[in-house]
Amino acid sequence: SAVISQKPSRDICQRGTSLTIQCQVDSQVTMMFWYRQQPGQSLTLIATANQGSEATYESGFVIDKFPISRPNLTFSTLTVSNMSPEDSSIYLCSVGWMRGSNYGYTFGSGTRLTVV
Amino acid sequence: GENVEQHPSTLSVQEGDSAVIKCTYSDSASNYFPWYKQELGKGPQLIIDIRSNVGEKKDQRIAVTLNKTAKHFSLHITETQPEDSAVYFCAASAGMDSSYKLIFGSGTRLLVRP
DSSP states (O other): OOOEEEEOSEEEEOTTOOEEEEEEESSOOSEEEEEEEOTTOOEEEEEEEOTTSOOEEOTTOOTTTSOEEEEETTEEEEEEOSOOGGGOEEEEEEEEEEETTEEEEEEOOOEEEEEO | OOOEEEEOSEEEEETTSOEEEEEEESOTTOOEEEEEEEOTTSOOEEEEEEETTOSEEEETTEEEEEETTTTEEEEEEOSOOGGGOEEEEEEEEOGGGGTTOEEEOOOEEEEEEO
């Protein structure tokens, strides 16, 4: 399965600033996703990163707050904009793979963000 | 959209005993059901998955069962060891019917007491 490199692994940021998280995959993948995991909680899907077009956001998440880029089939970025302490979470990149009629998912190790 | 419910939220077992975690899903189109283990400070790691064309799958001490009629699936860990202590998440996907979105349950914190 694909190997995901996610950077940074952690960061402490000042409120009002923005952070861009990078997700690099070692092979071309069709599906890339971004998740948020708030402290002690489960994973919530933020958006599907679409190559060459705008990301598809889930209810409760908007492009102005979480702009996403996906310039090619191996790379995506998620920006957390105008941060507040409520944005303190783990942000995870995930890719979907397909083999014939089967499919599955792989996750990066995550970016642990603390906003002060 | 899909909704996945997971129980229990916490589970404490004695080393060597079995642990069972249960999930239900709402979307009858869901056809892929993975289980992830997440240790502190790490991303989720796939431990086993099952597709809708089978009812049970086993990998050493870990097994998963699927009941499509009742829309529930379960994770079974036998002969538990302290290193099994972690948070476990179930998830479900309806593939192309859901744009391949993977929806997670709320998680179960498993503690294996030595």
